[in-house]
Structures are given as structure tokens and as C-alpha cells.
Amino acid sequence: MGRRPCCSKEGLNRGAWTAIEDKILVSYIKTHGEGKWRDVPQRAGLKRCGKSCRLRWLNYLRPDIKRGNISHEEEELIIRLHKLLGNRWSLIAGRLPGRTDNEIKNYWNTTLGKKIGPGSMQEDQTENQTRQGLVALDQNSTQQRNTDSTVVRTKAIRCTKMVFPRVSCAQLNEIDNQVHESDYKQGNGDLVAVGSDHDSEEIRGCVEANSNSELSFDEQILFDQEVLMGDWMPLDLKALTSLLDFGEDWFNWT
DNA sequence: AATGTCGTCAACCGCCAAGTA
DNA sequence: ATACTTGGCGGTTGACGACAT
Numbered sequence: 592m593g594r595r596p597c598c599s600k601e602g603l604n605r606g607a608w609t610a611i612e613d614k615i616l617v618s619y620i621k622t623h624g625e626g627k628w629r630d631v632p633q634r635a636g637l638k639r640c641g642k643s644c645r646l647r648w649l650n651y652l653r654p655d656i657k658r659g660n661i662s663h664e665e666e667e668l669i670i671r672l673h674k675l676l677g678n679r680w681s682l683i684a685g686r687l688p689g690r691t692d693n694e695i696k697n698y699w700n701t702t703l704g705k706k707i708g709p710g711s712m713q714e715d716q717t718e719n720q721t722r723q724g725l726v727a728l729d730q731n732s733t734q735q736r737n738t739d740s741t742v743v744r745t746k747a748i749r750c751t752k753m754v755f756p757r758v759s760c761a762q763l764n765e766i767d768n769q770v771h772e773s774d775y776k777q778g779n780g781d782l783v784a785v786g787s788d789h790d791s792e793e794i795r796g797c798v799e800a801n802s803n804s805e806l807s808f809d810e811q812i813l814f815d816q817e818v819l820m821g822d823w824m825p826l827d828l829k830a831l832t833s834l835l836d837f838g839e840d841w842f843n844w845t
Numbered sequence: 846a847a848t849g850t851c852g853t854c855a856a857c858c859g860c861c862a863a864g865t866a
Numbered sequence: 867a868t869a870c871t872t873g874g875c876g877g878t879t880g881a882c883g884a885c886a887t
Contacts, residue, residue: 606881607855629872645873646856681875696876697854
């Protein structure tokens with residue numbers, strides 16, 4: 592059975608959105624909220640497909656979109672996050688408030704990709720391949736990397752994050768304080784656990800208590816982007832940069 | 846001034862995972 | 867358990883403006 596198209600596409604407008612269309616969509620979403628995108632065109636009276644409406648809203652019309660050039664700090668963060676996460680633009684965008692995945696993807700493809708150079712792009716590809724098969728890390732490299740760190744892999748538990756960088760206790764405490772401080776300042780109540788493997792049982796208990804569900808453990812996995820950048824509220828730029836400063840050596844595998 | 850080339854970015858496409866009936 | 871729907875994602879395309887020839 593073939594794929595059902597998201598809409599008939601017949602008699603629909605395509606290409607750039609007009610100011611009037613934008614106005615209609617914004618007005619509709621203000622009244623009815625986001626979601627049910629398939630129904631939006633008909634209800635709002637737009638000759639667009641639902642997917643197109645969703646994209647237009649998310650990438651352009653949302654009130655919290657940040658306009659203007661990417662700052663130097665943002666650029667640095669994008670580069671570092673890309674090193675960690677590869678082409679997972681939505682995750683990267685999630686760490687840059689007001690920026691969209693499309694914007695960051697475009698920025699990478701048009702600006703940063705060139706700045707960093709083809710050598711790094713190749714490196715990126717290799718890293719992506721590694722991440723895509725992250726469970727299948729080859730044994731040698733696993734042994735090499737796995738001297739004193741363990742990452743606990745969680746189920747998809749909302750707002751839970753654990754990072755186990757290989758750093759000194761003093762550094763660890765500092766990270767922990769910064770992350771917690773920053774996170775709770777935002778009042779989102781997320782659990783952000785940073786520790787070394789000897790903390791894992793304690794953290795596990797804490798996570799389970801907070802999430803009311805059991806965690807599955809995958810020992811020996813040194814890097815798991817689902818844990819590192821899971822479904823949690825973003826830290827502010829400063830806190831994330833601090834975390835990366837501490838963690839980057841550990842994250843660098845080569 | 847006309848034409849070609851390049852860079853940017855909004856929009857589209859197809860796939861996938863999660864949710865729902 | 868299964869089929870179907872929906873939303874989200876990353877890759878790609880194409881329109882358009884800027885610049886070069």
C-alpha cells in the first residue's frame with residue numbers, strides 16, 4: 592500500500608507565503624492553539640497543506656522566534672553541539688532558544704560547513720556513523736574510552752538528564768552546582784544529574800523516584816546522545832557552555 | 846545593461862516513530 | 867496486535883538577491 596499524501600495538493604497554494612496568509616494563520620493559532628495541523632487549512636480558510644502551515648508557524652511565525660544574525664556565542668555553541676550530536680538539528684536548536692532547526696541547518700550548510708572545512712565535514716560523517724550505531728561501538732575503542740566512566744541510559748523519561756564526565760571531584764561538584772543552580776533558576780524543576788559512575792546508583796534511585804518508572808541500564812556505553820541531550824528543558828547558554836567546557840575532553844574520542 | 850554564477854534560506858518531500866482507534 | 871494517522875525530522879530543492887563578468 593502506498594503512502595497516503597498529507598493532503599490532496601490540488602488547488603493549493605505553494606511556494607512563499609503571503610502576508611495575508613501569515614496573518615490568517617497567526618490569528619487562527621492565537622484563537623485555537625497549535626496542533627491538529629491537518630485540519631488547520633480548512634478551519635482557517637487557507638489554501639495550504641497542513642504540513643506547510645505547521646512549518647510556517649514553527650519556523651517563522653512563532654512569537655518566540657529570535658530574529659537576526661547568529662551571534663558568535665551561538666555559533667560556537669552550534670559547532671560544539673554539532674560535534675557532539677551530528678546533524679541532529681532539532682536537538683541543537685533546542686539548546687538555542689529562539690532558533691529553529693531549519694535555521695541552524697541552513698546556517699551550518701551555508702556558513703559553518705565552509706568555515707570548518709571539508710576535513711571536519713568528513714570527520715562529522717564518521718562521527719555520525721558512530722553515533723547512529725552507538726551501541727555497536729567496537730570493542731577496542733570501547734575499552735580505550737571506558738576507563739572510569741559510565742553513562743546510564745534512560746528510557747525516554749521527560750526532563751531527566753544524566754552526564755558522567757571524567758573529571759575531578761572538585762570539577763564535578765562545580766558542574767553539578769552550576770547545572771542545578773541554572774536549571775532550578777528557570778523554575779522548571781528538571782532533574783539534572785551530573786556525576787561519575789560511583790554516583791550511578793544514587794542517581795538512578797533519584798531519577799526513578801522522580802519519574803515513577805524503572806530505568807534500563809546499558810553499562811559500557813560511553814556516550815548516548817539520548818541521555819546527553821534527552822527530552823529536558825534547555826539550560827541557558829552560559830550553563831551549557833560551562834558543562835561543555837568541562838565535558839569536552841571526555842566527549843572527544845579521537 | 847545584460848547575462849551568468851553563487852549564496853542564502855524558506856519551503857517542500859519522504860521517511861519514521863509515536864499515538865490512537 | 868494491527869492498521870492507520872499525525873507530528874516531527876533531516877535532506878533537498880528552487881526562488882531570489884547580490885555580485886561578477
